[in-house]
Amino acid sequence: MLRDTAVRAATAQDKPFKLADEGGLYLLVKPAGKYWRYDYRHGGKRKTLALGVYPSVSLAAARKGRDEARSLLDQGVDPGEARKAKKEALFTDNENSFEVVAREWHGQQAATWVPSHSGRILARLENDVFPWIGKKPVADLLAPELLAVVRRVEGRGAGETAHRVLQNIGQVLRYAVVTGRADRDVSADLRGALAPVRGKNLAAVVEPAKVGPLLRMLDSYEGSFIVASALRLAPLVFVRPGELRTARWEDIDLQAGEWRYLVTKTQTQHIVPLARQAVAILQELQPLTGRGVYVFPSARTASPAAKIQRPMSDNAILSAMRRLGIDKEEMSGHGFRAMARTIMDEVLGIRPDLIEHQLAHSVRDPLGRAYNRTSHLPARKEMMQQWADYLDKLKAGAEVVRLRA
Numbered sequence: 375m376l377r378d379t380a381v382r383a384a385t386a387q388d389k390p391f392k393l394a395d396e397g398g399l400y401l402l403v404k405p406a407g408k409y410w411r412y413d414y415r416h417g418g419k420r421k422t423l424a425l426g427v428y429p430s431v432s433l434a435a436a437r438k439g440r441d442e443a444r445s446l447l448d449q450g451v452d453p454g455e456a457r458k459a460k461k462e463a464l465f466t467d468n469e470n471s472f473e474v475v476a477r478e479w480h481g482q483q484a485a486t487w488v489p490s491h492s493g494r495i496l497a498r499l500e501n502d503v504f505p506w507i508g509k510k511p512v513a514d515l516l517a518p519e520l521l522a523v524v525r526r527v528e529g530r531g532a533g534e535t536a537h538r539v540l541q542n543i544g545q546v547l548r549y550a551v552v553t554g555r556a557d558r559d560v561s562a563d564l565r566g567a568l569a570p571v572r573g574k575n576l577a578a579v580v581e582p583a584k585v586g587p588l589l590r591m592l593d594s595y596e597g598s599f600i601v602a603s604a605l606r607l608a609p610l611v612f613v614r615p616g617e618l619r620t621a622r623w624e625d626i627d628l629q630a631g632e633w634r635y636l637v638t639k640t641q642t643q644h645i646v647p648l649a650r651q652a653v654a655i656l657q658e659l660q661p662l663t664g665r666g667v668y669v670f671p672s673a674r675t676a677s678p679a680a681k682i683q684r685p686m687s688d689n690a691i692l693s694a695m696r697r698l699g700i701d702k703e704e705m706s707g708h709g710f711r712a713m714a715r716t717i718m719d720e721v722l723g724i725r726p727d728l729i730e731h732q733l734a735h736s737v738r739d740p741l742g743r744a745y746n747r748t749s750h751l752p753a754r755k756e757m758m759q760q761w762a763d764y765l766d767k768l769k770a771g772a773e774v775v776r777l778r779a
Contacts, residue, residue: 376401381433384408399440401428410436412443416452423454470555472515472546473499473508479549486636490688491616495542502527502539512550517563528568536568545641579705579713582721586768588705591698593769601694603659604670604686608707610652610762612714612733614639615707619686621669628653628660631755637734644734647755649762718761728757 376395384393386405393401402409410425425431425439443453476499484492506523507515520543528536543561550556579588592605608618617635625635631653633646648656656669663671670686691707711733718724732754 376433378433381408381428395433395437397440397444399425399436401436410439412440412453414443414447414453416447416454421452421454423457470511470513470550471509472512473504475512475550475553475555476503476508476546479546483638483641487638491638498535498539498542499546502535503543512547512556515547515556515560517560520561521564521567524564524568533569540564540568579709582717582768585713585717585765586771588700589765589769591700592695595694595698597694597697598673600659600663600670600673600686601690603655604691605694607652607655608691609710609713609765610649610655610758611646612710613646614711614734615691616688619670619688619690621685622667623660623664623669624667626656626669628656639734642734645751645754646732647751647758649759651762651766652758714761717764718757722760722764724757724760725753728754732757 376393380393381401384401384403386403390402390404392411393403395401398413400411400413402411408428410428410431412423412425414421414423423439423443425436428436431439446453446456480492480496480499487495503523506526507519510519520540523543524536524540527539540561544559547556547559547561551559579585589609592609595602595605604618608615611618611633614637617637621633621635626633626648628648631648631650633648635644635646636642637644659669663669667683668685670690672684672686674684695705695707715729715733718729719726728750731750
């Protein structure tokens with residue numbers, strides 16, 4: 375039986391040697407150091423379990439490790455295999471932690487987002503989520519833990535951010551489900567747990583009598599031809615401002631009169647039927663930007679030869695509208711959606727489900743099933759042409775007023 379003094383006094387020799395304790399425990403002395411080992415038999419085979427390095431692991435600690443290993447043997451468990459399984463489980467937990475899965479999800483989605491949007495989402499996760507649940511396996515997360523995370527954000531007066539954080543957590547968990555690392559998205563259990571955020575009413579022109587003058591003002595813009603084209607196209611397609619400015623030529627089929635792209639807000643495929651007027655605008659713009667990536671590129675990277683191309687800035691359309699004298703209280707970039715939705719419904723009498731589908735909102739059939747992107751496409755094409763023709767009639771109600779940009 376070993377004593378601490380003998381362990382301390384043991385000195386390396388030319389060849390490794392052992393100092394036996396009892397019960398299979400011994401100290402292996404080598405020129406490189408002193409190592410605790412435990413010899414045992416399991417399944418008819420002799421095996422050795424490493425218990426640490428002296429002096430980091432004392433004699434008492436080594437004996438405790440041996441006793442724990444013998445306890446496993448008494449239960450019919452191989453302590454070496456048990457240790458290996460524990461390491462593998464720890465590795466699996468680390469690989470399936472919320473932060474690892476979230477960064478993987480973000481990396482896959484980032485290619486479909488503009489850099490600013492991608493950066494905001496990652497910053498939100500790094501600041502408000504990872505410090506609290508980042509190291510936990512996604513499969514082990516519980517709804518109360520998620521609630522604590524979003525309540526912490528809500529508690530500092532950032533209610534809207536709290537809702538966005540919960541939305542991002544749900545997106546990560548749904549990704550974990552489809553990649554086999556979680557059974558379900560527990561964030562769904564938090565529906566209604568956060569206080570609702572009072573929505574901001576984005577300015578919009580929704581009275582037909584005011585639409586004509588607005589369209590004539592947009593046509594009068596004399597700045598960049600790229601921005602002018604975006605201003606003219608915006609009311610015809612009424613997509614989200616970010617979707618318009620990041621439109622890619624590869625997603626547009628002028629011959630078919632269709633624009634197909636992924637709606638990043640909902641991660642769903644969407645089709646925008648292009649009326650003849652919209653196709654004409656794009657055909658006019660194509661010789662200028664058609665060899666590049668973006669339909670509406672940034673002025674700084676508009677050249678096809680540019681190594682890195684970027685879309686038009688967030689503020690380009692809004693700035694142009696302000697230069698035209700269209701006040702932010704009168705019309706926003708998002709306002710074209712409200713304008714189309716209201717007038718199509720209340721004036722043109724178009725079916726609300728067609729309008730909502732074209733707005734890329736979630737629409738379900740009478741059986742509760744979500745429509746796919748091609749649902750009612752012929753009817754939507756007819757609707758978009760009717761809308762474009764109606765706008766032409768409103769715009770022709772008076773002569774175009776030419777305003778200096």
